[in-house]
Amino acid sequence: MKKGLIFGKFMPFHKGHLALVEFALSQCEQVIDSMSYTQTDPISAEIRFEWLHQIFANNPRIELFQAIDDIPDDGLPLVDATKLWAEFIHQTFPDIEGVFCSEGYGFPLAQHLGLPVLLFDQERVQVPVSATAIRNHPFANWEFIPEVVQPYFTKKVCLYGPESVGETTLAYQLANYFQTVVAHEVARDELTSNEFEIEKIIEIGKKQTELVKQQQKVANKVLFCDTDLITTQIYSQQYFGKIPQELTELEREVSYDLYCLLNIDTPWVADSLRDFGHRRAEMFAVFKEELGKRNIPYLLIEGTWEERFEKVRQQVETMLQMH
Numbered sequence: 001m002k003k004g005l006i007f008g009k010f011m012p013f014h015k016g017h018l019a020l021v022e023f024a025l026s027q028c029e030q031v032i033d034s035m036s037y038t039q040t041d042p043i044s045a046e047i048r049f050e051w052l053h054q055i056f057a058n059n060p061r062i063e064l065f066q067a068i069d070d071i072p073d074d075g076l077p078l079v080d081a082t083k084l085w086a087e088f089i090h091q092t093f094p095d096i097e098g099v100f101c102s103e104g105y106g107f108p109l110a111q112h113l114g115l116p117v118l119l120f121d122q123e124r125v126q127v128p129v130s131a132t133a134i135r136n137h138p139f140a141n142w143e144f145i146p147e148v149v150q151p152y153f154t155k156k157v158c159l160y161g162p163e164s165v166g167e168t169t170l171a172y173q174l175a176n177y178f179q180t181v182v183a184h185e186v187a188r189d190e191l192t193s194n195e196f197e198i199e200k201i202i203e204i205g206k207k208q209t210e211l212v213k214q215q216q217k218v219a220n221k222v223l224f225c226d227t228d229l230i231t232t233q234i235y236s237q238q239y240f241g242k243i244p245q246e247l248t249e250l251e252r253e254v255s256y257d258l259y260c261l262l263n264i265d266t267p268w269v270a271d272s273l274r275d276f277g278h279r280r281a282e283m284f285a286v287f288k289e290e291l292g293k294r295n296i297p298y299l300l301i302e303g304t305w306e307e308r309f310e311k312v313r314q315q316v317e318t319m320l321q322m323h
Helices: 015-027 045-056 078-092 106-113 131-136 167-178 198-218 229-240 245-251 277-293 305-322
Strands: 003-008 030-037 062-068 098-101 117-119 155-160 222-225 258-262 299-301
Touching: 003 015, 015 030, 015 098, 015 117, 030 045, 045 062, 062 078, 078 106, 098 106, 106 117, 155 167, 155 305, 167 222, 167 305, 198 222, 198 229, 198 245, 222 305, 229 245, 229 277, 258 277, 258 305, 299 305
Parallel strands: 003 030, 003 098, 030 062, 098 117, 155 222, 155 258, 258 299
Antiparallel strands: none
């Protein structure tokens, strides 16, 4: 064939879809990959279409297309629904010579189209997964999710609390256990003392946000973060008596799947950036209050270092198993 068509929701695009595309490329000079969407899809069209662009950016034989799914076929018998699909395909892709799919609708669709519909791995033997299975249990099907798609499902855990409660140590212990990465505290890279201007704290907020986004791309199922933008805002209020609007806006760019509030039942360890040792209880109350203002649920972490690690570990493993 000169040109073939693949269409679907790709919600999400997975390695079964990739195998279907490779099969179509083996049969065609050019393949149109058409993504259908609605405004109520659980994964937005913008995100899904960007995945396709990233995956096929360097393949000139693939043409990407997206179309809103406004065909009223809900509840229709398959033979009637595929008739509507065929009409849409004829109008939108008049020069295709065949369709490739892995679903049972291929036979009635072929009859309506008057074109061959080539079925590939309909029994899902080569790639035993579906988009529904991935949405319901992404971590059980992790191996079937392309690398560019995995960050969408990656869980973010924020280790949150005032100074000297062990966020950094715990973050790296957990990352080592789960074989993943950490988004560390950027302020530690940027500051050598607490003498700085408010512009600096805005810069730190921007860099912290960017670091989380970058680390999410390379994390293995879960990303551990040893600070967040609420923390940045708290210290802005403490040092400057105000919170720049930029920090509030940056907070909206990253959300966390689990907040762990670390209690102050740990030894105080002084360093050049810690100057609230005499206000530990007060600062802990501030951190806790900020979560309450936002209605953010949290897991209280306290006890020995071993107990702290174990409590977070168990919670993260439960979270991964549930998904």
